[in-house]
Amino acid sequence: MTIEKTLNNPDNQNNPKKSRTTLWIMIILFGLPYVAAIYFYYFADLSKISNQTNYGTIITPARQVNDIPLKKLNNTDFKLSEMRGKWILISIGQSSCQKSCQDNLYKMRQIRKALGEERTRINRVFLLTDTLNIQSFNSLLPDYSGMETIIPTDDNYQYLISGFSIAGEPTEDGIFVVDPLGNYMMAYPKDADANKILKDIRRLLKVSKIG
Numbered sequence: 001m002t003i004e005k006t007l008n009n010p011d012n013q014n015n016p017k018k019s020r021t022t023l024w025i026m027i028i029l030f031g032l033p034y035v036a037a038i039y040f041y042y043f044a045d046l047s048k049i050s051n052q053t054n055y056g057t058i059i060t061p062a063r064q065v066n067d068i069p070l071k072k073l074n075n076t077d078f079k080l081s082e083m084r085g086k087w088i089l090i091s092i093g094q095s096s097c098q099k100s101c102q103d104n105l106y107k108m109r110q111i112r113k114a115l116g117e118e119r120t121r122i123n124r125v126f127l128l129t130d131t132l133n134i135q136s137f138n139s140l141l142p143d144y145s146g147m148e149t150i151i152p153t154d155d156n157y158q159y160l161i162s163g164f165s166i167a168g169e170p171t172e173d174g175i176f177v178v179d180p181l182g183n184y185m186m187a188y189p190k191d192a193d194a195n196k197i198l199k200d201i202r203r204l205l206k207v208s209k210i211g
Helices: 003-008 018-042 099-114 116-121 134-138 155-161 194-207
Strands: 057-064 070-072 085-091 122-128 146-150 173-180 183-188
Touching: 003 099, 003 155, 018 183, 085 099, 099 116, 099 122, 099 173, 099 194, 116 194, 183 194
Parallel strands: 085 122, 122 146
Antiparallel strands: 057 183, 070 146, 085 173, 173 183
């Protein structure tokens, strides 16, 4: 007997207990996939699920990014939550921005560009650790339009930066991935291969139903 016939069965309509049982069966059947998805997203060891096919280091459990008030390079207010619903590529570095820093700016731009129509699902953010050489850093920005640059403000800012780490290693010159729910969930060290990062990002966008 189909679900529709079961619901329309007069015996069920006249028997509240049977009707409730049928209702709970339907809830379990249709709700279980969603419960499983939530479990695996938030609690499962993603590094095992991925079967070691990912290039980046998966952060387990994913860390909710501290959504503190920030300042853009032009001194306007900003919060990372303004980008909620999008994937974010984040890099951290000094305003002097030497070779590895410039490489990351280039990698993030090219990765996004290589995604084609999917590039609108990706935002880029650069977190400066200082403003000592801000004029030098500003001279780089015309080549990286669309990227948000954030300047240091207070101790909370330093706390935000320290949250992006790879097994306790320094955060500067790495590339970090924040998911559309605001969770820091993947990291790449200095000198990471841009093509392999791109492969990971494509996989994330393919399997993700959000962002």
